[in-house]
Amino acid sequence: MNSLFPSIVSRSQSSGLMNFFVPIISIVLTLITGSIIFVLLGFDPAYALYTFFISPISSTYGISELFVKATPLALIAIGLSYCFKNNIYNIGAEGQLTMGAIFGGGIGILFHDTNAFWLLPLMIFGGAIGGSLWGLIPAILKTKFNTNEILTSLMLVYVALYILDYLVVGPWKDPFGYSFPKSRPFSESGRMPLLFDGLRVHFGLIITLFLIFVSWFIFSKTIFGFQLKVSGYSPKAARYAGFNQTTLVLFAFAICGAFAGIAGLAEVSGPIGLLYRDISPNYGFTAIIVAFLGRLHPIGIIFASLVIALTYLGAEDAQLFLQIPSAVGFIFQGLVLFYLLGAELLINYKLTYKKLL
Amino acid sequence: MSDIILNIENITKSFPRVIANKNVTFDIKKNAVHAILGENGAGKSTLVKILYGLLEPDEGNIKLNNKDFKVNSPAEARRQGIGMVFQHFSLFDSLSVKENLILGIDEKMSYSDLENKLENISSKYNLPLDLDAPITALSAGEKQRVEIVRILLQDPQILIMDEPTSVLTPQEVESLFVTLNALIKEGRTILYITHKLEEVISICNTVTIMRSGEIIDTSSTSNQTAKTLATKMLGQKLDDLKTNYEHIKDEINFEVKNISCDFNDPFLTDLKNISFQVKVGEIYGIAGVAGNGQSELMDILTGENINIKSGSITFGNKKIEKYGPQKRRDLSISFVPENRLGHSAVPELSLSDNILLSQFPKNNFIKNGMILKNNVDDFANNVINEFKVITPGNDAKASSLSGGNLQKYVIGREISSKPKILIISHPTWGIDAGAEHSIRESLIELSQNGTSIIVISQDLDELIEITHKISVIYDGNLSKPFKTSEVGIEKLGLLMGGKNE
Numbered sequence: 001m002n003s004l005f006p007s008i009v010s011r012s013q014s015s016g017l018m019n020f021f022v023p024i025i026s027i028v029l030t031l032i033t034g035s036i037i038f039v040l041l042g043f044d045p046a047y048a049l050y051t052f053f054i055s056p057i058s059s060t061y062g063i064s065e066l067f068v069k070a071t072p073l074a075l076i077a078i079g080l081s082y083c084f085k086n087n088i089y090n091i092g093a094e095g096q097l098t099m100g101a102i103f104g105g106g107i108g109i110l111f112h113d114t115n116a117f118w119l120l121p122l123m124i125f126g127g128a129i130g131g132s133l134w135g136l137i138p139a140i141l142k143t144k145f146n147t148n149e150i151l152t153s154l155m156l157v158y159v160a161l162y163i164l165d166y167l168v169v170g171p172w173k174d175p176f177g178y179s180f181p182k183s184r185p186f187s188e189s190g191r192m193p194l195l196f197d198g199l200r201v202h203f204g205l206i207i208t209l210f211l212i213f214v215s216w217f218i219f220s221k222t223i224f225g226f227q228l229k230v231s232g233y234s235p236k237a238a239r240y241a242g243f244n245q246t247t248l249v250l251f252a253f254a255i256c257g258a259f260a261g262i263a264g265l266a267e268v269s270g271p272i273g274l275l276y277r278d279i280s281p282n283y284g285f286t287a288i289i290v291a292f293l294g295r296l297h298p299i300g301i302i303f304a305s306l307v308i309a310l311t312y313l314g315a316e317d318a319q320l321f322l323q324i325p326s327a328v329g330f331i332f333q334g335l336v337l338f339y340l341l342g343a344e345l346l347i348n349y350k351l352t353y354k355k356l357l
Numbered sequence: 358m359s360d361i362i363l364n365i366e367n368i369t370k371s372f373p374r375v376i377a378n379k380n381v382t383f384d385i386k387k388n389a390v391h392a393i394l395g396e397n398g399a400g401k402s403t404l405v406k407i408l409y410g411l412l413e414p415d416e417g418n419i420k421l422n423n424k425d426f427k428v429n430s431p432a433e434a435r436r437q438g439i440g441m442v443f444q445h446f447s448l449f450d451s452l453s454v455k456e457n458l459i460l461g462i463d464e465k466m467s468y469s470d471l472e473n474k475l476e477n478i479s480s481k482y483n484l485p486l487d488l489d490a491p492i493t494a495l496s497a498g499e500k501q502r503v504e505i506v507r508i509l510l511q512d513p514q515i516l517i518m519d520e521p522t523s524v525l526t527p528q529e530v531e532s533l534f535v536t537l538n539a540l541i542k543e544g545r546t547i548l549y550i551t552h553k554l555e556e557v558i559s560i561c562n563t564v565t566i567m568r569s570g571e572i573i574d575t576s577s578t579s580n581q582t583a584k585t586l587a588t589k590m591l592g593q594k595l596d597d598l599k600t601n602y603e604h605i606k607d608e609i610n611f612e613v614k615n616i617s618c619d620f621n622d623p624f625l626t627d628l629k630n631i632s633f634q635v636k637v638g639e640i641y642g643i644a645g646v647a648g649n650g651q652s653e654l655m656d657i658l659t660g661e662n663i664n665i666k667s668g669s670i671t672f673g674n675k676k677i678e679k680y681g682p683q684k685r686r687d688l689s690i691s692f693v694p695e696n697r698l699g700h701s702a703v704p705e706l707s708l709s710d711n712i713l714l715s716q717f718p719k720n721n722f723i724k725n726g727m728i729l730k731n732n733v734d735d736f737a738n739n740v741i742n743e744f745k746v747i748t749p750g751n752d753a754k755a756s757s758l759s760g761g762n763l764q765k766y767v768i769g770r771e772i773s774s775k776p777k778i779l780i781i782s783h784p785t786w787g788i789d790a791g792a793e794h795s796i797r798e799s800l801i802e803l804s805q806n807g808t809s810i811i812v813i814s815q816d817l818d819e820l821i822e823i824t825h826k827i828s829v830i831y832d833g834n835l836s837k838p839f840k841t842s843e844v845g846i847e848k849l850g851l852l853m854g855g856k857n858e
Binding site: 221222223224226229230233234236237239240241242243 | 659660661681682683684686692694696699700701702703704705706710713714715716723726727728
């Protein structure tokens with residue numbers, strides 16, 4: 001006879017198959033739990049899930065919106081993988097995104113009446129610089145004073161948000177904006193070009209795909225990617241190999257910050273077109289889930305960003321058609337992360353049923 | 358039949374990739390020291406873990422005093438009369454000896470009872486203990502005494518000892534043997550797990566030899582010699598290794614002068630004024646009991662720690678004490694730290710990727726920041742072939758290799774770049790005798806081609822076998838060097854115990 005409860009036994013080698021299945025298992029469990037929640041709320045689960053996950057993408061416009069949301073998520077997530085691969089827990093991508101939007105958007109505001117081909121590239125560059133400078137603050141604190149980057153990067157998110165707040169109600173307020181807390185609109189050449197007429201999906205998607213490709217190349221082909229990986233797996237081995245940990249931490253934060261900054265700039269110069277208070281529905285935090293759901297792999301991150309983007313759209317539709325708060329989207333994101341962290345156990349451990357004596 | 362205390366019948370235990378015990382059958386006589394001899398990975402540990410309730414056999418029976426013996430936990434095994442002293446101590450470093458003893462007892466006992474019992478045990482079995490000393494302050498031998506006393510408090514009939522002498526000085530080994538003899542006189546039985554041949558012959562009555570999970574032979578030790586045991590244990594004969602002094606050039610290759618380093622950490626040993634010189638083609642050994650500053654010294658020699666208080670390291674005519682590991686490698690100095698998994702190799706990475714941890718200027722692995730995968734793979738294949746590493750290929754993860762194979766691979770990686778200096782810590786720690794022999798052989802060969810080698814090791818037999826010159830490190834002090842062919846093991850043992858006449 002076998003015992004009723006499985007015992008957890010460590011695998012002799014981590015399972016490659018499970019590495020692939022863990023995200024899928026966690027999505028399936030999320031859907032099951034989600035259905036239970038819908039039933040408790042008094043909805044037909046099939047209809048609710050349809051409203052949440054199918055109806056938002058059953059039109060061309062819906063699919064375009066999916067890509068609009070997935071773009072910043074994927075871009076920040078691939079940036080975060082530079083940090084996470086190195087076992088650095090940068091939680092502050094939201095702040096780096098905001099700083100990118102401020103730097104790049106600031107250039108857009110400065111040249112609000114200029115129409116020139118160089119304006120958008122300059123704004124993108126500004127976004128990257130702003131994000132990476134903001135990312136370098138926790139990096140320097142970590143390498144110089146050994147502070148915990150989780151705390152510092154997180155606290156800097158709020159600093160960045162208040163700076164943005166101050167700017168749009170203060171010095172950068174639109175003089176013709178009836179005192180609304182927003183900046184002047186950027187000039188036409190300071191906007192991300194749209195990819196298709198009538199749809200909001202924009203050039204930021206191309207930038208994102210390009211940077212994902214570049215990152216794949218760095219992770220798999222260069223010594224820098226190798227060093228990130230080694231110091232993530234085993235700092236002692238990295239020290240033995242003579243890799244400079246300080247440089248690695250600084251680079252990982254700077255790159256992650258730059259990517260988040262570009263994502264922020266792409267938001268304000270893409271769908272929004274100006275600076276205002278709420279430029280991001282927590283993309284910087286949600287991208288952490290995307291990065292792990294995609295297992296820090298470029299291809300995985302592309303798929304994960306689409307799945308998580310769908311929870312944003314689904315939440316909006318659920319609010320419209322089921323009259324439930326859009327915060328239910330966050331519940332789904334939280335569930336995915338919860339099950340993901342739980343299911344990761346299966347990569348290095350397996351469940352077996354012990355024989356009873 | 359009455360003098361048999363334990364019958365082990367047809368025990369089989371398999372793990373995902375190996376059968377660790379295959380139809381293991383033998384009897385253990387009462388009132389004797391019974392050795393289980395075998396290389397690492399022969400299945401000794403699996404067998405004793407089954408006896409001690411840590412593992413469950415797939416098949417087979419065990420009888421203790423002719424009654425079925427089946428236990429699910431060490432606590433149950435202790436209740437039934439089997440105690441075990443592990444190779445690695447499980448003591449709380451910050452607590453005192455007395456506190457550790459109390460924590461280890463299964464039943465309730467008052468302080469005064471405990472003290473009476475302890476006094477009794479200490480005097481009867483030659484196990485003196487300072488009850489109020491914190492564990493951190495004890496030597497390895499003293500810690501082992503605490504472990505033994507802790508088990509004896511529960512009055513076991515059978516005491517399992519797993520590689521008990523691996524961390525002891527020769528003098529501590531002597532005193533352990535006195536204890537074991539006292540235990541036997543009392544009518545207890547000892548199951549002695551080891552891979553050291555001399556110990557089997559000197560203190561054990563019966564020996565069971567295991568190889569790859571199977572019992573090769575169980576016999577009395579009285580008509581055995583180290584040679585006959587070795588042949589059975591390995592299944593093959595090994596050539597004697599020979600060092601000679603002829604190829605050593607009278608030219609200093611590497612010099613450490615007055616290195617001192619304070620750590621301000623109770624778990625690290627401060628280094629005090631360490632100096633030594635190594636000539637071209639010479640193998641220099643640093644002996645000592647673990648925890649006397651070896652790993653601290655190793656970090657300074659590799660450049661992983663460059664924050665020394667004073668002193669210098671000279672290679673050729675360069676001062677290199679402030680150089681990091683890569684800068685030292687650029688000068689063709691190579692290192693193999695003690696720990697394979699996570700230090701000299703990354704278990705999660707493939708064998709090929711592990712090559713990149715140690716790059717020498719002439720390797721040509723990197724061009725403009727890009728990894729030249731073909732060159733790395735070729736190098737990895739070369740190491741695998743030349744050092745006979747058993748693996749499905751260069752893309753296998755390092756964690757999938759046995760300890761001996763991975764160590765051969767790591768050492769092969771370093772030797773293949775033909776370093777001028779090789780600094781190596783515990784080269785054959787925890788690996789099987791076959792791999793051990795081939796590693797020692799390749800170190801000797803390397804020195805004959807002009808490389809200077811510094812070996813830090815706890816294994817005195819190893820150092821005596823391969824080095825030309827030997828020093829002992831004790832509490833952060835390094836003794837003067839002795840010519841290996843002239844120094845006696847007695848002398849080294851005294852130095853290892855901190856006694857310098």
